[in-house]
Amino acid sequence: MSAHPLIAPSHPRQHREIAMSRLIIEDTARDKSVALLAVTLVDLIDLERRLKSAHWNVRGPRFIALHELFDRVAGEVRDAGDDVAERIVILGGFADGSVRTAASLSMLSRVDDSPGWDEAEWVSHVAEVIAEAGGRARRAIEEAAAAGDADTADLLTGLLRDLDKQLWLIEANLG
Template sequence: MNINIGIKETDRQAIVQGLSVLLANTYTLYLKTHNYHWNVTGPMFNTLHLMFEQQYTELATAVDEIAERIRALGEFAPGSYSAYAALTSIPEDSSIPCAEDMIRNLVEAQETIARQAREVIAIASEASDEPSADLLTQRMQAHEKTAWMLRSLIA
């Protein structure tokens, strides 16, 4: 069936594209954070191990919410490693970094997603797509807060 929810086709496609990148970035950050949870070492082990678990759990929920919004807009959500690799702007690690570099890498990734969400929210707002704008606002808040908490560990 055709989609007729009050959003122009070109706007809907632009929002879906932005949300697809957000999904890929969020999933990539989920994997990175989970990897760090498993492999962190050093004096901050317990603190970081628990913090990373909270973060990847929140990201897992976010992945589902973003994908479901893409579906509500009438498109299929990307869901493969190759699709995510083509869309993401968050780099993979080639090795296991030290704890402090893990924190720095996660700050950078969190800020990347916040910036990307801010770009898409402009498109969603212009198209009067309040549900997408609300989702993007929530994601910006979560990523900016997490980046702040991580930055605070390495003053």
């Protein structure tokens, strides 16, 4: 994950001390966690937007079930992004939640969705992106724990548990 632009100390948004805090955590753990969470946040924003695209554009005999499922999962991902952003700020970082930042810095695979996709293609696309976000969260958990920030590792563990559940719900719709 260290090749990500948000982790570079020279990134303009990577300011550790926005507000004073009595939070007791080593600076190296704080900085590492803010960087890991910033990467996670842009991935979650990208994932949520892709889910909304699937929600809006899916067509077929299972339309209503998939339309509602994609919307519900998008809401879960949005809420998880809110928790991640709040943890960034708690640690003294800047939570950049702009769509522009997410579009330019998300590390999730770039796949151009198609107006011609059928239900199965939408389900497969959504499942692939959720699985990828989960894999990235799993690596971030390990890095946060290794840096000594158990709270961030715990937050990311909860996120991963939720992503795994959402993936299961989506994959249940694959033939």
